[in-house]
Amino acid sequence: MNSKEKILSKAIVLFAEKGYSGLSMRMLATAVQMSVAAIYHHFPDKNTLYLEAVRFAFSGKELVFAQVWESACPPEEKLANFVRSLIEVIVQDRDFHRLMQREIMEANPERLQLLAQGVFKKQFCLLMQFTAELAPELDAYLVATSIIGLIKNYIDYEPLQRYFPGRKPEHDQPEIIAAHITTLLLQGLKMTGTRS
Amino acid sequence: MNSKEKILSKAIVLFAEKGYSGLSMRMLATAVQMSVAAIYHHFPDKNTLYLEAVRFAFSGKELVFAQVWESACPPEEKLANFVRSLIEVIVQDRDFHRLMQREIMEANPERLQLLAQGVFKKQFCLLMQFTAELAPELDAYLVATSIIGLIKNYIDYEPLQRYFPGRKPEHDQPEIIAAHITTLLLQGLKMTGTRS
DNA sequence: AGATAACTACCGAACGTTCGTTTAGGTAAA
DNA sequence: TTTACCTAAACGAACGTTCGGTAGTTATCT
Numbered sequence: 001m002n003s004k005e006k007i008l009s010k011a012i013v014l015f016a017e018k019g020y021s022g023l024s025m026r027m028l029a030t031a032v033q034m035s036v037a038a039i040y041h042h043f044p045d046k047n048t049l050y051l052e053a054v055r056f057a058f059s060g061k062e063l064v065f066a067q068v069w070e071s072a073c074p075p076e077e078k079l080a081n082f083v084r085s086l087i088e089v090i091v092q093d094r095d096f097h098r099l100m101q102r103e104i105m106e107a108n109p110e111r112l113q114l115l116a117q118g119v120f121k122k123q124f125c126l127l128m129q130f131t132a133e134l135a136p137e138l139d140a141y142l143v144a145t146s147i148i149g150l151i152k153n154y155i156d157y158e159p160l161q162r163y164f165p166g167r168k169p170e171h172d173q174p175e176i177i178a179a180h181i182t183t184l185l186l187q188g189l190k191m192t193g194t195r196s
Numbered sequence: 197m198n199s200k201e202k203i204l205s206k207a208i209v210l211f212a213e214k215g216y217s218g219l220s221m222r223m224l225a226t227a228v229q230m231s232v233a234a235i236y237h238h239f240p241d242k243n244t245l246y247l248e249a250v251r252f253a254f255s256g257k258e259l260v261f262a263q264v265w266e267s268a269c270p271p272e273e274k275l276a277n278f279v280r281s282l283i284e285v286i287v288q289d290r291d292f293h294r295l296m297q298r299e300i301m302e303a304n305p306e307r308l309q310l311l312a313q314g315v316f317k318k319q320f321c322l323l324m325q326f327t328a329e330l331a332p333e334l335d336a337y338l339v340a341t342s343i344i345g346l347i348k349n350y351i352d353y354e355p356l357q358r359y360f361p362g363r364k365p366e367h368d369q370p371e372i373i374a375a376h377i378t379t380l381l382l383q384g385l386k387m388t389g390t391r392s
Numbered sequence: 393a394g395a396t397a398a399c400t401a402c403c404g405a406a407c408g409t410t411c412g413t414t415t416a417g418g419t420a421a422a
Numbered sequence: 423t424t425t426a427c428c429t430a431a432a433c434g435a436a437c438g439t440t441c442g443g444t445a446g447t448t449a450t451c452t
Binding site: 145 | 349
């Protein structure tokens with residue numbers, strides 16, 4: 001790993017943790033054990049560094065889901081696989097996820113558009129295409145959004161919900177969450193007794 | 197509205213927009229048309245001001261849902277009412293919502309515990325209690341989390357999803373979203389033709 | 393009632409620190 | 423000799439915070 005990649009990968013972690021204005025160039029320089037000017041040798045300014053870090057974090061994430069959609073499973077199983085994959089991707093790369101969340105909260109419209117079309121659009125379309133097959137009577141856009149929302153919320157608010165009653169150790173296990181979400185999606189709340 | 201409240205309500209908006217380190221005391225002073233020292237007259241330091249702003253934003257939010265739970269509707273209607281109420285609360289007070297999101301992302305464990313137990317715990321318990329009645333076979337904690345996640349995601353990621361295909365003007369209307377979420381929850385994806 | 397002390401709310405100016413960024417220069421490999 | 427990569431030191435600007443002081447109101451005492 002060269003210096004530039006070292007800076008970028010550390011920047012992802014620290015920007016995700018502290019936010020854009022919360023991380024100073026000096027902090028980053030200390031973290032990668034370089035001088036501030038060394039960073040400025042690789043990047044013209046802080047903003048460019050930030051954008052490159054975001055882009056760096058996003059690269060290579062798309063490939064994970066390709067095999068889910070391409071597999072020859074029945075639709076219900078495909079849905080379960082997608083849910084499980086997305087949970088795992090988010091859980092395993094929390095820095096990426098937090099950085100993304102910050103971007104969506106803070107970014108200006110142009111950058112959001114870039115993000116939407118460059119990174120997420122294709123995945124969202126694949127999901128919509130699939131839900132259209134699975135539930136043709138429903139609005140595919142809304143269903144896809146719902147699925148993403150169900151999954152993301154477990155990760156986003158886990159630190160808060162840790163302090164709520166009813167929390168059990170098994171709620172830390174991605175497979176349990178994935179199973180719950182899949183069942184909920186397929187059968188709704190009015191199901192006829194499958195699990196307690 | 198006195199000066200202290202004026203400072204606090206403006207701080208909520210600006211902290212939500214720029215984050216803790218993104219908002220300087222000088223900016224805030226300019227925004228409320230006071231001197232920096234005037235702010236320091238009311239608050240000992242920036243951190244205390246931030247915490248008081250968070251607390252100020254949270255006050256009085258609990259009352260909205262009381263009547264939902266107390267009403268004598270059938271459970272399905274109760275669920276629909278809750279979904280609609282939560283969406284409306286979030287949509288109408290976006291600053292509160294963004295501030296909350298930031299807190300959950302950035303706050304340390306002690307502050308999270310304070311937030312969880314002081315603000316959200318009671319509401320979450322009421323929702324769990326209700327879902328336990330509605331779907332006794334399911335894990336109430338997971339169901340409650342799912343419902344919150346379904347609702348919140350529409351608001352959180354709306355700015356991003358604006359750039360996705362399949363987006364329609366009606367997706368801006370809270371009632372449409374509420375109806376979709378309620379139907380999805382009650383019947384799941386495998387429903388027998390109710391809406392397109 | 394009138395003088396005075398105390399208090400509240402605010403201001404301009406400055407404190408020391410840290411910020412993003414630049415400059416001038418050094419070192420090793422090609 | 424050039425190029426890539428790095429350093430120490432410094433720049434002005436902005437940061438959180440403090441200080442001394444000034445109006446205006448309220449309370450206290452004669």
